[in-house]
Amino acid sequence: MRYGCERCMICCRGRVNLTEPDLSLFKKKGLDKCIVSPEEVNRYGVTAPFIRFKQDGLCSFVGEDQKCRVYANRPMICRSYPIMVSAGLENELIVDIVLRCPYANLSSEPEIKKSDIEESLAISARSIPDQLVKSLEYRGTLAAHIRAAYPPALIEKSHRLRVIDDAISLIGRYIKEGETTGAVKEWSNSVSSASHRIIVRRDNGEVGGEKQDNDILKMALEINEPIEDEFSKERWKTVFSDIFDVFLMRESKLMKLPVKVGWKVRLGNKAYGWNSFRKLEYTKDAIESIEDYMRVIVRRASFQLSAAYVAEYLVDFKKVAIVDYSLNTIILSNAVMPYLDPLSRALAVANGNGEITKEDVRMGISNIDNAVITGLSSRAISSNIINKLDGIFGKGINQDK
Numbered sequence: 001m002r003y004g005c006e007r008c009m010i011c012c013r014g015r016v017n018l019t020e021p022d023l024s025l026f027k028k029k030g031l032d033k034c035i036v037s038p039e040e041v042n043r044y045g046v047t048a049p050f051i052r053f054k055q056d057g058l059c060s061f062v063g064e065d066q067k068c069r070v071y072a073n074r075p076m077i078c079r080s081y082p083i084m085v086s087a088g089l090e091n092e093l094i095v096d097i098v099l100r101c102p103y104a105n106l107s108s109e110p111e112i113k114k115s116d117i118e119e120s121l122a123i124s125a126r127s128i129p130d131q132l133v134k135s136l137e138y139r140g141t142l143a144a145h146i147r148a149a150y151p152p153a154l155i156e157k158s159h160r161l162r163v164i165d166d167a168i169s170l171i172g173r174y175i176k177e178g179e180t181t182g183a184v185k186e187w188s189n190s191v192s193s194a195s196h197r198i199i200v201r202r203d204n205g206e207v208g209g210e211k212q213d214n215d216i217l218k219m220a221l222e223i224n225e226p227i228e229d230e231f232s233k234e235r236w237k238t239v240f241s242d243i244f245d246v247f248l249m250r251e252s253k254l255m256k257l258p259v260k261v262g263w264k265v266r267l268g269n270k271a272y273g274w275n276s277f278r279k280l281e282y283t284k285d286a287i288e289s290i291e292d293y294m295r296v297i298v299r300r301a302s303f304q305l306s307a308a309y310v311a312e313y314l315v316d317f318k319k320v321a322i323v324d325y326s327l328n329t330i331i332l333s334n335a336v337m338p339y340l341d342p343l344s345r346a347l348a349v350a351n352g353n354g355e356i357t358k359e360d361v362r363m364g365i366s367n368i369d370n371a372v373i374t375g376l377s378s379r380a381i382s383s384n385i386i387n388k389l390d391g392i393f394g395k396g397i398n399q400d401k
Contacts, residue, residue: 003082003097003104003112008254009066010247011081011101013057014370017048021126022075029073034060051075080120083112084373086301087135089143089308090157093121094301099293099369102249102362139305146311152199152207153311155324161298163213164328167191168294170220172287180282180341181235181333186225188333192326194219200321216325233274237261239342242371248347248363257350267350277345285358290340293365294332302376306331309382314389327385334388335381339368 018026018035026032034052052060061070068074082098095117097104124132146154155163170191174183194216199207246257246267260266264273282290297303307327314320343364348356375381 002110003101004110006103006252007066008102008249009058009062010254010366011078011098012059012062012068014053016051016053016059016075017077018050019048019076023049025073029070031061031070031073076123080123083117083120085121085124085132087132087139088157088301089139089154089304091136091140093124093132093136094299095121096300097296098373099296099365102247102254102366105296139301139308142305142308142312146308146315149315150205150321152205152321152323153315153327154308155207157304159207160324160328163216163325164298165295166213166217167220167325167329168291168298168332170217171291171294172284173221175282175287181232181337184337185333187220188329189225190220190223191216191329192323193223193225195323195325196321199323205321233261235338236265236342239339243339243343243367246343246346246350247367248350259346265346265349267346272349276349277342280345280348280354280356282344282356282361283358286344286356286361289358289361289365290337293340293361294336297332297336297372298328300373300376302373303331306376306379306382306385309379310385310389313386318389330389331381331385334385335372335375336368339371340364343367 023032023035026035035049036052037049054060054062059068061068061074063069068078082101082104084096084098086094086096088094097112099105143154167187171184171187174187174190198212198216198219199205203212240259240261244258246259248255248257257268258266264271265277266272307324310327310331311322311324314322340361344356344360347360347363351357351360353360372381
């Protein structure tokens with residue numbers, strides 16, 4: 001993991017959640033007037049108090065000189081940024097990096113020191129010890145329950161990641177001009193179908209070794225089930241109704257670009273026809289950046305938990321024989337690309353590029369990463385996936401189990 005602070009202040013925008021020790025310290029220092037409780041906003045997914053932010057989206061504690069006025073007493077999340085520590089499903093703590101920061105994990109930035117990671121773990125252990133212990137216990141119990149009910153629904157992590165990493169490497173073979181979201185859904189369907197045919201039907205629910213893994217990947221490439229998912233103006237309207245402004249970098253400075261979608265797409269004070277976005281193709285490096293981001297996501301504890309929630313629902317309530325690989329690809333194709341593709345295209349046009357570059361994708365990731373983390377953590381994404389699967393499986397359908 002790499003990180004170097006360039007003072008772009010993107011991390012100072014939006015919601016900064018507070019832990020119990022943060023709250024105690026703020027009250028002691030007389031800073032509690034800037035605290036917003038979950039009850040005040042009454043919004044789905046808001047479960048923790050947070051720092052009130054200003055009209056421009058910046059944290060209330062950012063001064064006119066653009067420096068933090070409470071730096072010595074800053075919250076835990078700020079002290080450990082961009083490192084994030086959370087409980088996994090295998091009785092372990094997972095160290096993740098928040099990609100909201102456009103400089104996080106860039107090859108040009110210095111490696112994060114082991115001592116910094118250890119300090120973040122220590123901060124988490126001191127700040128939310130009970131929460132971490134309870135999370136580990138609950139998630140371990142959930143994992144054991146799913147595996148007892150149907151082992152392929154939650155495959156051991158190192159095995160799952162090995163197969164999913166290789167499957168993600170296939171995405172570039174599906175992506176074509178103007179069809180990216182549909183192409184990734186086609187990839188997901190191919191991997192899902194191959195996983196089900198081999199593990200559920202051929203091997204009767206037994207999770208095998210290298211040969212089975214290779215057979216799944218080989219069959220995924222042989223399945224040809226194109227998805228009609230044309231460039232959708234409605235999808236763009238949905239995306240940019242959630243994301244009003246796009247952040248981009250110009251000469252190493254962070255800029256906020258208002259976006260309005262209608263007959264044309266307005267980026268800042270310029271309007272562009274739909275063909276300006278539809279015709280763009282991804283460079284090879286840009287596709288690799290998408291694949292790298294997906295590899296980061298599938299390692300997150302929140303992603304594993306979302307997959308486990310969906311698996312539990314399908315196995316317990318729908319009596320469906322579902323395979324972990326299938327859940328992984330379904331979540332990636334439905335929760336990531338419908339947002340990342342429009343943002344990457346908008347940034348490419350705003351930057352005057354005739355193609356979508358890895359820099360456009362990386363900045364697109366900066367714009368959506370917080371929403372992805374929040375959606376996975378709050379069950380919003382798993383609930384959305386369950387609703388989609390309900391339409392497929394109906395009630396009580398048994399899929400070869």
